[in-house]
Amino acid sequence: MKxxxxxxxxxxxxxxxxxxxxxAQTPTDALMMETGQICLAAIYTHDxxxxxxxxxxxxxxxxIGTLTRQTxxxxxxxxVIDRVNVIAALPWVKTQASGGQMTGVQGLQDWGFWIKGTAxxxxxxxxxxxxxxxxxxxGPASNYLPDYAPFNLGFGCxxxxxxxxxxxxxxxxxFVRGQGAFHLRGNSTIERDYYYTTQGFYTDEVDMPDAxxxxxxxxxWLLNNSLKVEAMFDGLKSLGGFDIRRQDAGFPSNKMIFTxxxxxxxxxxxxxxxxxxxxxxxxxxxxxxxGQSLALSGGITYQFGIW
Amino acid sequence: MKKxxxxxxxxxxxxxxxxxxxxxxxxxxxxxxxxxxxxxxxxGTWNPVLLNSPGQIGIPAPEATTSPAYQAELAAVKAASGxxxxxxxxxxxxxSSNALIRWNEIARELAxxxxxxxxxxxxxxYPAPNAMNPGQYPLFPxxxxxxxxxxxxxxxxxxxDALMAAWYYKYQFNRPAPYAADASITTxxxxxxxPSYPSEGATIAAVSQVILSAMFPLEKDxxxxxxxxxxxxxxxxxxxxxxxxxxxxxxxxxxxxxxINRAKTDGMANAQTPRPISDSLRAAAQTRWGWHWExxxxxxxxxxxxxxxxxxxxxxxxxxEAVRPVPPPAPGSAEFQVAVAELQEIADNLTTDxxxxxxFWADGLGTYTPPGHWNRFAADLIVKYKENPLRSARTFAxxxxxxxxxxxxxxxxxxxxxxxxxAQVIPGFxxxxxxxxxxxxxxxxxxxxxxxxxxxxHIFPAEKARADAWAEEAALSRIYAGIHYRFDSEVGxxxxxxxxxxxxxxxxxxxxx
Numbered sequence: 076m077k078x079x080x081x082x083x084x085x086x087x088x089x090x091x092x093x094x095x096x097x098x099a100q101t102p103t104d105a106l107m108m109e110t111g112q113i114c115l116a117a118i119y120t121h122d123x124x125x126x127x128x129x130x131x132x133x134x135x136x137x138x139i140g141t142l143t144r145q146t147x148x149x150x151x152x153x154x155v156i157d158r159v160n161v162i163a164a165l166p167w168v169k170t171q172a173s174g175g176q177m178t179g180v181q182g183l184q185d186w187g188f189w190i191k192g193t194a195x196x197x198x199x200x201x202x203x204x205x206x207x208x209x210x211x212x213x214g215p216a217s218n219y220l221p222d223y224a225p226f227n228l229g230f231g232c233x234x235x236x237x238x239x240x241x242x243x244x245x246x247x248x249x250f251v252r253g254q255g256a257f258h259l260r261g262n263s264t265i266e267r268d269y270y271y272t273t274q275g276f277y278t279d280e281v282d283m284p285d286a287x288x289x290x291x292x293x294x295x296w297l298l299n300n301s302l303k304v305e306a307m308f309d310g311l312k313s314l315g316g317f318d319i320r321r322q323d324a325g326f327p328s329n330k331m332i333f334t335x336x337x338x339x340x341x342x343x344x345x346x347x348x349x350x351x352x353x354x355x356x357x358x359x360x361x362x363x364x365x366g367q368s369l370a371l372s373g374g375i376t377y378q379f380g381i382w
Numbered sequence: 383m384k385k386x387x388x389x390x391x392x393x394x395x396x397x398x399x400x401x402x403x404x405x406x407x408x409x410x411x412x413x414x415x416x417x418x419x420x421x422x423x424x425x426g427t428w429n430p431v432l433l434n435s436p437g438q439i440g441i442p443a444p445e446a447t448t449s450p451a452y453q454a455e456l457a458a459v460k461a462a463s464g465x466x467x468x469x470x471x472x473x474x475x476x477x478s479s480n481a482l483i484r485w486n487e488i489a490r491e492l493a494x495x496x497x498x499x500x501x502x503x504x505x506x507x508y509p510a511p512n513a514m515n516p517g518q519y520p521l522f523p524x525x526x527x528x529x530x531x532x533x534x535x536x537x538x539x540x541x542x543d544a545l546m547a548a549w550y551y552k553y554q555f556n557r558p559a560p561y562a563a564d565a566s567i568t569t570x571x572x573x574x575x576x577p578s579y580p581s582e583g584a585t586i587a588a589v590s591q592v593i594l595s596a597m598f599p600l601e602k603d604x605x606x607x608x609x610x611x612x613x614x615x616x617x618x619x620x621x622x623x624x625x626x627x628x629x630x631x632x633x634x635x636x637x638x639x640x641x642i643n644r645a646k647t648d649g650m651a652n653a654q655t656p657r658p659i660s661d662s663l664r665a666a667a668q669t670r671w672g673w674h675w676e677x678x679x680x681x682x683x684x685x686x687x688x689x690x691x692x693x694x695x696x697x698x699x700x701x702x703e704a705v706r707p708v709p710p711p712a713p714g715s716a717e718f719q720v721a722v723a724e725l726q727e728i729a730d731n732l733t734t735d736x737x738x739x740x741x742f743w744a745d746g747l748g749t750y751t752p753p754g755h756w757n758r759f760a761a762d763l764i765v766k767y768k769e770n771p772l773r774s775a776r777t778f779a780x781x782x783x784x785x786x787x788x789x790x791x792x793x794x795x796x797x798x799x800x801x802x803x804x805a806q807v808i809p810g811f812x813x814x815x816x817x818x819x820x821x822x823x824x825x826x827x828x829x830x831x832x833x834x835x836x837x838x839x840h841i842f843p844a845e846k847a848r849a850d851a852w853a854e855e856a857a858l859s860r861i862y863a864g865i866h867y868r869f870d871s872e873v874g875x876x877x878x879x880x881x882x883x884x885x886x887x888x889x890x891x892x893x894x895x
Contacts, residue, residue, distance in 0.1 A: 137680025176678055176805045178812035218734055266741035271494040271748050277408045322501035323748050
């Protein structure tokens with residue numbers, strides 16, 4: 076009796092990209108590494124929710140209590156040439172619930188690999204307009220079970236994405252940025268060969284809905300370009316999938332939608348060349364088949380030249 | 383810059399290819415129409431489940447094949463099957479040569495659709511489904527394993543009796559099939575050599591419609607549409623004339639009514655007891671055994687699933703006492719501690735294989751439950767051995783009667799012994815599946831599965847080892863999940879086999895061996 080009575084849920088593992096705080100050298104920002112520069116980063120994220128949307132119904136669940144998802148994400152970005160960077164990440168995730176009887180899980184989630192290129196880099200007056208294109212792939216890095224909502228580490232599917240990042244930054248360091256992506260998802264494999272969504276399926280494969288994600292950021296560089304402060308709004312929308320039924324468990328192919336607000340800080344230490352810290356937070360405002368999560372992140376980055 | 387555009391284009395192309403590799407996922411079991419291995423011409427002489435005899439319910443004698451009425455029907459079939467449309471052909475392929483497979487699939491699907499437990503009210507109480515008002519949340523029914531096993535037992539028992547009656551009249555009247563009466567009629571299914579009056583397909587459709595509509599009242603319209611399409615497909619396929627269908631339909635309805643009457647008085651109406659009775663069962667267990675089971679959900683569900691399912695009238699076992707297992711080891715005893723140590727060891731070192739087995743057999747909320755899982759196996763075997771509809775109904779009937787008896791017997795033990803789940807007595811113990819809302823001893827999965835495997839092993843001797851291995855794995859799966867102690871599963875397996883043997887003994891003398 077799988078998940079008898081433990082109701083449902085949702086999951087908040089949108090793959091690496093959306094968990095990334097808004098900081099340097101990520102697939103969602105407008106920063107580029109110069110040729111031969113490498114940046115290593117390690118970021119910890121603490122994400123909790125105690126309410127979630129079961130379809131469109133917002134509820135809590137005594138058999139989950141508070142769901143905590145902790146992520147440690149090592150990441151590396153490399154400037155192949157000035158206009159082309161590559162980024163790789165491999166998050167480790169741990170989930171647990173304060174209520175109920177079901178055990179949390181931990182392990183490697185999804186590897187991710189991105190190529191980021193500069194399409195436009197145009198001086199406009201004292202400011203600068205840039206457009207970056209980012210192509211990425213990600214996929215499960217361990218044999219975690221995607222069919223284990225809300226504890227599942229990820230969706231368990233291959234994902235390809237294409238993203239555009241448009242930014243304008245003034246000469247005084249104020250910037251605005253918009254980005255949008257399309258996420259193409261392959262099938263996820265679960266450990267039972269019949270499941271019911273809005274109808275039965277006789278297979279252990281799950282057709283994962285594709286999704287779009289988007290975001291807008293406004294911020295400023297301060298202290299002689301060593302401190303960045305920004306505010307963000309972003310979201311995700313599954314282009315398919317189905318609603319969690321009343322008191323049912325969540326499923327990988329649920330129709331997940333959310334919008335989120337947040338902010339971030341990034342600081343480069345003036346006395347250690349290349350060393351920086353990042354911090355960010357995000358809070359889900361509206362959602363469907365997702366938890367109303369509050370995520371807080373912190374991490375360090377270190378940049379140096381290798382050729 | 384050019385290189386960049388090129389790489390973006392290449393990525394887009396890669397994504398496109400990646401996308402187009404995704405195939406449509408199967409929404410039903412696919413099987414080819416087949417010729418029946420046997421026709422069981424003597425099927426009309428077998429012993430029915432509830433009918434006094436296969437000929438108990440009368441149907442009118444068919445019009446002679448020479449009559450104008452029959453000739454007109456024949457012409458209509460010839461026209462319909464000769465001008466079949468694409469949609470009609472798809473319907474014929476869907477219902478195929480043995481529509482019991484499809485109707486069983488529909489029954490399983492409805493079980494999965496309705497297998498959702500009520501959500502708590504804001505004040506922490508729980509609402510309950512109401513058969514008198516099925517459309518009000520929580521929808522009726524909550525198709526949990528006892529509900530589902532009973533639904534399948536009535537569905538398949540009624541099919542068996544109805545098809546036995548159909549066979550009785552087929553070989554009494556010996557009306558040739560349309561394609562035998564007129565060789566120029568195009569058929570779209572294998573010609574099976576069965577006399578066609580009454581239509582076995584229409585009998586199956588009628589029984590399915592009546593039984594499943596009673597079990598899933600909100601699906602009445604859906605089921606009526608399915609039955610209509612099924613019956614029409616028999617004309618499109620060139621398999622029956624209209625009067626074959628009318629006779630099969632009325633026979634099916636009459637037999638189904640006999641089973642519905644039994645269902646009304648089998649005790650299921652009282653199985654979901656009110657709280658005072660549930661509390662008294664717990665108190666009695668505490669007094670008798672010194673322990674009791676409690677629901678561990680938040681908010682706590684005050685009553686477990688169907689405490690009185692053990693009092694529902696069985697099919698083949700004489701009574702629950704005949705198959706009631708010995709008491710479980712007392713919590714804290716040495717035997718109990720061994721079982722607990724095993725659960726903790728498994729939880730701490732769960733392997734991927736163990737996790738897969740636990741999930742494969744989970745059959746929990748939102749699924750067709752373990753009884754449904756075994757029906758799927760039975761359907762596969764029925765197709766593999768090319769059973770005709772009567773023989774298929776026999777396979778389904780004995781298996782599902784055994785499964786329901788197993789459920790009755792298991793639920794008797796569950797509420798008689800009222801044994802706590804591992805998570806109730808092992809501090810901090812966590813599971814990888816949700817804990818069902820009923821006591822631990824004995825394991826329902828184990829009991830259902832052993833009973834089903836015993837019947838399938840009898841009917842398909844070449845599959846016995848495989849069926850027993852499935853049952854064994856289903857029993858183990860609950861230990862891996864942390865839902866059951868080993869003794870729950872092992873004793874449940876023994877209990878299920880004993881129950882299954884009662885059904886086998888009935889099958890041995892029903893004339894259909």
